[in-house]
Amino acid sequence: MSEHKNSQVIRDLIDRLSRLNAAEDWNGPLNPSQFAALSYLARANRFSRAPSHVAEYLVTTRGTASQTLKALARKGLICESRSETDKRSIRYDVTDLGKDMMKAPSGLANVIDDLPDEIVNGLTGSLKTLVREILKTRKGRSFGLCRTCAHHRKRGNEAYCKLLDVPLAPADANEICHEHIAA
Amino acid sequence: MSEHKNSQVIRDLIDRLSRLNAAEDWNGPLNPSQFAALSYLARANRFSRAPSHVAEYLVTTRGTASQTLKALARKGLICESRSETDKRSIRYDVTDLGKDMMKAPSGLANVIDDLPDEIVNGLTGSLKTLVREILKTRKGRSFGLCRTCAHHRKRGNEAYCKLLDVPLAPADANEICHEHIAA
DNA sequence: TCTTAATAGTAGCGAGTCGAAACTATTGCA
């Protein structure tokens, strides 16, 4: 019998796994936070690519996120585009160079790909549950895919968002939205 | 159907989970790395508490680990004790104050404790597999419990380590060892 | 034995993250 609680073991495994994963990033041109921010921007729809959204997704402050995004822009991986309706807002778009950066191989991904589907599905489900429950206690946003959102509507062939009251391009619906509410 | 690979989803969930977990640490007197180092020292046996062991466990360099340990020592959470047989070596012991620090509640631990045993066991197994496989490709040490090691022997009531050729106290056997090899 | 290589730990560098607080510029509301 182990004298350590299961929760302590799992907490430790997650930390160890993310450190092993992060150690790979350090070898490249991006540090782990920059990589995570770029990865988010590459998967977020046009309503969800502002510094404040990145900050909430990465569980950090707007100040820190701002610096990380400036660093990515300096490296030419993202470019800012200002809004016309709200002059305070900024939206960052991933450049072609930035998209290439996402194709880098990952040791963790390779290991996961070799796992049986059954294990992968179970793991995905468990991790999603953990994230969902923690977000619930923190009152954090879920950042799910647009098309799985309660505000997502079909109007004939066209999809639109009931919350923002705008038509959605097919690409939008398959991306992360900061306004996402589980259907 | 999702256009994102499972491996990408899991990688993202692990990163998000560790960020949510780390965000809690920042509110306390210790940052995530310091907490991780202290947690390791509190669970490692007397053969495994040197700076170089902490460095390998945390997947970082000796230089970085050295600084983190100095910070913990400055705060009175660990204290160094030099070896007599090898004057180069240092072993850090966790003080009572440091042990108290480990009792802090954790949001992630609370969520895990509420999960059904079945899910928890599956998750633990999957995460262990991922860590093991990644360590295999990196040729990293497993840092398992002493008593589950191939070098662990029973001699009557007494346990001893075949590799280091020393008798083991009951406490040693239930702690993490850097020399651990799966039995 | 003497020399050389390996090992253990540290110090300093530059880049960057981290939270926190102070700040500017807009926008929304009453």
Added chain:
DNA sequence: TGCAATAGTTTCGACTCGCTACTATTAAGA
């Protein structure tokens, strides 16, 4: 019109990070 809320930035100090260079000690080989 005024005032609060919002979006983003800047600066600060503490710290992590890889890296390189360094000291001290121990081990191995000629």
